[in-house]
Amino acid sequence: MELDLLGTHADRAYPILAGLVVPRPIAWVTTLHENGTVNVAPFSFFNVFGDDPPLVIFAPGDREDGTPKDSARNAKRTGEFVVHLVDESLAEVMNRTSAPHPAGVSEAEHEGLTLVASSVVAVPRIAAAPASLECKVHSIQEIGSNRLVLGIVHRVHVRNELIDAEKLRIRQEVYHPIGRMAVPDWYCHTADLFEMTRPRSL
Numbered sequence: 001m002e003l004d005l006l007g008t009h010a011d012r013a014y015p016i017l018a019g020l021v022v023p024r025p026i027a028w029v030t031t032l033h034e035n036g037t038v039n040v041a042p043f044s045f046f047n048v049f050g051d052d053p054p055l056v057i058f059a060p061g062d063r064e065d066g067t068p069k070d071s072a073r074n075a076k077r078t079g080e081f082v083v084h085l086v087d088e089s090l091a092e093v094m095n096r097t098s099a100p101h102p103a104g105v106s107e108a109e110h111e112g113l114t115l116v117a118s119s120v121v122a123v124p125r126i127a128a129a130p131a132s133l134e135c136k137v138h139s140i141q142e143i144g145s146n147r148l149v150l151g152i153v154h155r156v157h158v159r160n161e162l163i164d165a166e167k168l169r170i171r172q173e174v175y176h177p178i179g180r181m182a183v184p185d186w187y188c189h190t191a192d193l194f195e196m197t198r199p200r201s202l
Contacts (some may be wrong), residue, residue: 015183018044023179023188027058028084028094030108030115031074032123037106038115039070040097040126042086044180054153056083056135059146063100068147070103072140075149079137080121083151084129085177088189120154130175131158 005013018024027046031039045059060072068076075081086094097107108115108126115124118134125132135151142148162175172193179188 018180019182022181023190024181025177026086026094026180027056028086028090028097028126028129029058029060029071029075030082030084030123030126031071032078032080033070033074033104033106034077035104037104038108038124039074040107040111040113041069041071042094042098043071046083049150055138056133056151056153057148058083058151059148062145062147072147072149073103075137075151076140078122080123081135081137081149081151082118082121082123082125083133083135084126085131087130087175087177090128091178091187118155125157130162130177131156133157 003009003012003016005016009016024044025046027043029039029041029043033039041060043058043060045061047057049055049057058071060069063069071081093111093113096111099107101107101110107113114127116127118125118132121134121136123134125134133151133153134155134157135153138150138152140147140149158170162171163169164171176189176191179190180186181188
């Protein structure tokens with residue numbers, strides 16, 4: 001089947017692409033509202049896009065009325081955000097923070113999430129997350145109704161048991177974030193792993 005996502009099937013672009021490009025990592029993002037509350041929201045249009053400088057991008061869609069979501073507004077205003085990775089122990093609370101709340105209501109407070117101070121940004125981190133990335137906004141690109149927040153990663157925090165302290169490599173055999181699958185409600189585990197050695201030369 002051939003699908004025209006700019007024409008006949010434009011209204012199906014989101015579920016088709018979100019069902020095909022899987023699994024997607026989840027960015028559980030904290031930002032600071034102007035009233036001082038901590039906004040928490042998950043986004044699966046997210047990934048790391050480079051290492052020199054360390055670059056992440058997440059794409060918060062607009063609210064149904066076309067206005068930017070709190071995460072986008074807060075990141076633009078403050079120039080800072082923190083991305084948290086989500087493991088199975090946090091799946092339920094992460095999902096609950098996707099519920100729509102009035103602007104300025106803290107999902108962190110609503111869900112009883114323990115926050116800790118970040119090192120180089122004012123936005124606090126979620127203590128229970130297996131890893132968090134302190135980011136400063138590089139730029140925000142708007143393409144149609146898409147809003148891409150590009151962030152430079154200034155600090156990474158990782159649970160001690162998830163990293164080889166000598167090699168500074170993540171211990172993939174014990175790090176199992178969940179992934180986002182098709183809309184509306186599908187997720188996946190990442191514990192079923194296999195290895196393939198990449199060819200070094202032809």
